[in-house]
Amino acid sequence: MYCDTVNYLVIISFPSSLSYSSDTTYSLSSAGGWSPVVTDQEPWLQVDLREQMEVTAVATQGRYDSWDWVSSYLLLYSDTGRAWKQYRHEDGVGRFVGNVNSEAVVQNKLSHPVRTRFLRFIPLDWNPSGWMGLRVEVYGCSYKSYVADFDGRSSLLYRFNQKSMSTVKDVISLRFKSHQAEGVLLHGEGQRGDYITLELHRGRLDLYLNLDDSRLRFSSRRVAVTVGSLLDDQHWHSVHIERFNKQVNLTVDSHTQHFQTKGEGHSLEVDYELSFGGIPLPGKPGTFLRKNFHGCMENLYYNGINIIDLAKRRKPQIHSGNVTFSCSQPQLVACTFLSSSSSFLSLPSAASATGGFSVRFQFRTWNPDGLLLSKFFTASSSTAISLLVIQLTKLFANVKCSSSGHRVDDGLWHSVSLGTRNLQVTLTVDSEPSSTIELWEQLESRGNFYFGGCPTADCQVPTPTFQGCMRLIFINSQPMDLGHVQQRFLGNYNELQFDTCNIRDRCLPNLCEHGGRCSQTWSSFSCDCSGTGYSGATCHNSIYESSCEAYKLLGSSSGFYSIDPDGSGPLGPTQVYCNMTEEKVWTVLTHNSTAPVTVQSSSIQKPHIMKFNYSTSAKQLRAIVSGSEQCQQEVVYTCRKSRLFNTKDGSPLSWWLDREGEKRSYWGGFLPGVQQCSCSLEENCIDMNYFCNCDADTDTWANDTGILSYKDHLPVSQIVIGDTNRTGSQAVYHVGPLRCYGDKSLWNSASFYQESSYLYFPTLQAELASDISFYFKTNAPSGVFLENLGLKDFIRVELSSPSVVTFSFDVGNGPAVLSVKSHLPLNDRQWHYVRAERNVKEASLQVDQLPLRFLEAPADGHLRLRLSSQLFIGGTASQQRGFLGCIRTLTINGVSFDLEERAKMTPGVSSGCPGYCSGSSSLCHNRGRCIEKSNGYICDCSQSAYGGTTCNQEVSVSFDRESSVTYTFQEPFSVMQNRSSHTTSVSTESSSRAREDVAFSFVTSQRPAMLLTVSTFSQFYNAALTNRGSSLVTIRGPLVQSNCGALADRVFVFFNHALSWSFHCPLTRSNASPPAVFSGVVTAVVFIAVCALAVISRLLYQQRRAQRSSSSSIKEEHRHSMYTDYRTELHLHNSVRDNMKEYYI
DSSP, X not given: OOOSSOEEOOOOBOOBSSXXXXXXXXXXXXXXXXXXXXXXXXXXXXXXXXXXXXXXXXXXXXXXXXXXXXXXXXXXXXXXXXXXXXXXXXXXXXXXXOOSSSSOOEEEEEEEEEEEEEEEEEEEEEOTTSBOOBEEEEEEXXXXXXXXXXXXXXXXXXXXXXXXXXXXXXXXXXXXXXXXSOEEEEEEEOTTSOEEEEEEETTEEEEEXXXXXXXXXXXXXXXXXXXXXXXXXXXXXXEEEEEETTEEEEEETTEEEEEEOOSSOSSEEEEEEEEESSOSOTTOTTOOOOOBOEEEEEEEEETTEEHHHHHHTTOTTEEEESOBSSOOOOOOOEEEEOOTTTOEEEEOOOOOSSSSEEEEEEEEOSOSOEEEEEEEEEETTSSOEEEEEEEEETTEEEETTEEOSSOOOXXXXXXXXXXXXXXXXXXXXXXXXXXXXXXXXXXXXXXXXEESOOOTTTOOOOSOBOOEEEEEEEXXXXXXXXXXXXXXXXXXXXXXXXXXXXXXXXXXXXXOOTTOEEEEOSSOEEEEOTTTTEETTTTOEESSOSSHHHHHHTTOOSEEEEEOTTTTSSSOOEEEEEEEOSSOEEEEEOBSOOSOEEEOSOOSSSOEEEEOOBSSOHHHHHHHHHHSSEEEEEEEEEEESOOSBOTTXXXXXXXXXXXTSOEEOOOTTSOTTOOOOHHHHHTOOSSTTSSSSGGGOOSSOEEOOEEEOOGGGOSOOEEEEOOOOSTTOEXXXXXXXXXXXXXXXXXXXXXXXXXXXXXXXXXXXXXXOEEEEEEEEOSSSOEEEEEEEOSSOXXXXXXXXXXXXXXXEESSSOOEEEEEEOSSOSOSSSOEEEEEEEOSSEEEEEETTSOOEEEEOXXXXXXXXXXXXXXXXXXXXXXXXXOOEEXXXXXXXXXXXXXXXXXXXXXXXXXXXXXXXXXXXXXSOTTOEEEEETTEEEEEOTTSSEETTTTOEEOOOOOOTTOOEEEEEHHHHHHHHTSOTXXXXXXXXXXXXXEEXXXXXXXXXXXXXXXXXXXXXXXXXXXEEEOSSSSOEEEEOOXXXXXXXXXXXXXXXXXTTEEEEEEEOOOOOTTOOHHHHHHHHHHHHHHHHHHHHHHHHHHHHHTHHHHHHOOSOOOOEEEOOTTOSOOEEEEEOSSOOTTOOOOOO
C-alpha cells in the first residue's frame, strides 16, 4: 500500500547534535536554520514525525540569509530513534544531492518509500566558503498499522470454516522485523501432501511450496526459493506472495523471484488452519523447522483477510497464544567500523572480582581477515609485555592457534567470548566447543581493550583493521554503553558510526551474469566465472565466437565448435559442427533421428509421428537461423502406394511442422504455401497429372526428395506420415541435419558521406552492462561512431583525433573517459576494430591489437546507466562531429544491428561499404590475393606457397631418409644447347636475369643433409647443406668453377629452419669472356628453376589431400601444356644421380 496523495508532513521536533543556533525552527522558508558548532565532529539533524509515516520525499534548503548550506548528505531512518538504518537508492547509492546556495529548495524523491517515525540528516559536504546549514521538509502520508508481537513461543492460528481450504489463487502480504536470523513466519499443510512454509533462515527468507507433488511429499529434502538477505537487522521488511495455479511471485522489499511450482496440482489444499509466527505442534507431520519467529509483524493479510485485526477483536476463527499487539522488541544498538586502516574502539578495563578478565561481544562482517580484539598484558614475574590478539584469519576466528570450526565472514551475527582464569585462556565462538590455551604464569592487565583496530602509536599488530559491526560488548560482565562512547564520556574511537550496523549485501541482487558466482567483502564484490562459458569482471563476455564464419576468419578448420549466437546475450553457448569448405562455411546442427525410418500401418486417424530434438535449444536455433544468410534441410522421402496429398480434395495425408509448431504441407524444393513437390517445379513428375511422384500411387518405389530452404520455417520439428495402412503401402523417410551458411552481421555495413547524417535506433538498453564492438575505416581526422543520451547520463564512442579512439560515459558519478592512442594514424582507410565495455565493476576499451585500457568504477557509486534518447550511429543528436567513412559488424550486447537496411532509408548514408580488400591488405597472408565479393571477400592462394581460407596454412612435402625431388627443365635446356654459348642473344637474355631468389622452410632431425642442389647444362653446381655440428643453415662460397664474385663474398646464416638463397652475378655483353657467359647461363637456369619450383608447389598443394594418406613414394609425373615453353618432370630417386657432381660447402 502506497500513498495515494503526498503531503507535507508536520515535524514535531528537531533534535540534533551540538548546535549554536538558538532558533529551533528548521523548516523550509523559515527565517532560521540549523548549523552545528565547529567543534562538533559528527554533526546531524534529526526529525521526529510523532508517529510512523510513509515518507516519499525530502527537501532541503540552506540556513536563512547565510553562506551556510549542505551540498550532499546521508539519510537515516528509525522507528525508535535508537537503531538506525541508512537509506539507499535502487543502485545502492546512499548519498543525496543537496544545495548549491542557501535559498534554492532541492527535493529528492525516494525511489522506494519508507515507513518510519524518525529521520536523521548527516552532512557529507558543504559550502567550502561557509559552513553547514539546513532547513528541511518531509513529504508523505499516514497509514494504518496493525501490529503483533511474537516472543518466540507464541503464534496466531487462523482456522477455516470447513475442514480444508483449496485455493487456486493466493495473495499473502505482511511486514516483519526481527533481530534473530531464524524463525517460521507462516505454515500450513494438508493431508494430500500439500504444504506452504515461509521461514526466516540465516537472515534470508525461504518459501517452501508443494502442490500435489508426491516426490516432494515423501522426500526429506525440500527445495526452497530464497529471497532477501540481512533480514535480522531490527528494521521493517515487506513480504508479498502471489500465486495463481503454479505460477508464483515472491517479493521481499524490492527483490522479486518468479518461479513455477513442481507437481501435478494447480491448487493448494490446506487442512484446518494456517499458523503465523510459528508452528504450535513441533511434532506435527511435515514440519522440518521448529524454531518460532521472534519479532514483530505488521499488516498481515491472507487473501484479503486482516489476520491481526481479527485477533485484536478476538474473533472466533483466530486463536492467539501469548501474542501482544504492540511492538516492544529490544533495540540492540550497534556500531560500524568504517575504515579498513584506521577504525578502532578503545574501552577501559573494568575491575574483576575473580581476577583475570572476560570479554564478550557480537560481530558481523563479510571480510575474511581483520583484527577483532587486542590487549596488552604484563607477566607477574617480569617486566616483559605480552600481547593477546583475537583476529579473523582465513575466514575463521582464532586466538593464536585456537579457532572456531565454521565460517564467520558470512554477514551473520557471531558471538565471541574470551576469558582468562587459573592460567588458562578460553575462546568460544558461537556454540562451538571452547578452545583453551595454557599459560606459564599469571598475566596482569595493562591498558585498554582495543576492538577492531588500535591507534597507530600503540598498534603492534600487522593484521588488517576489522570492517564490520559490533554490539553487546561486555568487559568483566559489565555492559559497555556505546552512547556514552559516542559522546566521548567513555573510552575513545576513530572512524566509527554509531547507532547503526551499516552492512549491505553486495551480492543482492547478484550482478554476476550468466550464472557467475558472487562473493563479497565489506567494500566490493567479485564474480567467479569458471564453468559458465563467459569471462570478465561480471561474466559478461562470451569466450566463444558467435558463428562458424567467425572461426573461419581465425584460420580454424572443420570440426566441432561451441558458438554463442548472441554473444553476451542470455542464450548461452551451444556445440555445432563447422564444415569449412572452399566456397562456404556450413553450420551443421543434428537431431535425434539420423537413420532412415520405415513407416507402415499408419493412417490419417492414427498417423506416424516423429519429433525431432536438436542438439541446441529452440531459442538458440532461432538465433542461429536468423543470423545466417541461408539455411536448408534435406527431406528424403521414398514411397510405395503412399500418397502425400488426397487425390479428391487435395488435403494433405502427410505433413511436417516448422520450428514454431505450424503445420506445413509443401515438400522439398518448392515454395511455402503451395502443396507441391520438387518434381512439379522441375516438371519431371512420373505422372504429370499429379504434383508429387508419390501421389501417382503406384506399386513401384517413387521418390519425392528435396531441399527445404525457406529459413523462416526451419528447422523441421516434427513429421507426420498418414497413408501407409493399405496393402503394399510403405514409406521411408529421412530428415537431414539443419545446415546454414553465412553470417549476416559479419559484413553488414554502412557508408557515411555527410557529416550531418546518422542512423538512429531505439534507446540502448544497457543499465548495468553494455559491450559495443564494430569495425571502421575512414580518412577523416575525427568523428562520433555512437552516441546515446539521457537526462544527465550518456554513452559515446568516437574518433577524437587521427590516432585516438575515446570511450566516454556518465552514470551519475561524473564523466568517465577512456582513450587508446595508436602509434600510427587510424584514418588510413583500413579496417580497425573497436570494442568498448562498461559494467558495474569497470570499463574497458580495445582498439585493434593495442593494449587494453581499463578504468575501475568508483566504490559505492551509481550503477545504472539511464538513457532516454534514440541511439545515434555515425553522428550525434546535434548533427555535429559526424563520422565520415564506413562502419560494419556493429554488435551491442550480443545484438547485431542491421545497418544496411536502415541506411536504405536515410539520406547521406549508403548501404554497404565497397572496397573490403582495399583497406585490409592483411586479410590474405603470404602473397595471397584478396578478391572482392558483394558482401565480403575471398583469398586467392594460387600464387602463394600457402593454402587455406586466408593463405596461412603451409603446403609441405615429406621426405624419407634416401629420397629427393628433382625438377628437370627439358625444353629450355635443349634450346640453349642448340645455341652457341658465345652468341649475343644468350648474353642479352641472361643479362636481364642477374639476380634470382629461392626461399623455403624445412624441419629435420638429420645432419648433415642435402637441402638443395642447382645445376646447369654446362655442369656448374651449387649446394645447400645443414652443418654437422649445429642446427644452423649455412651457405658459404666461393663455389668450384664459379667466378661469381658477389656470391663468393657472402655468408648467410638463417635461424628458425628457414632458408633464403640469393644469387647476384654481373654479366657482360656478347664479347664477354667464357666464364662470364657461363655465369649468365647459370643465372638464367636458376631463374627457370625458381619458376618451375613455384609451379610444382602449386601442384603439390592441389594434390595435398591425396598425398597425405600415402607419401611413402612419389610417382613420376608429366604435365604438358601447349601454352608454355617448357615441360616439368618430377622424379623421386633413392640417391643422388651418379653423373651429378656434389660440391659441399
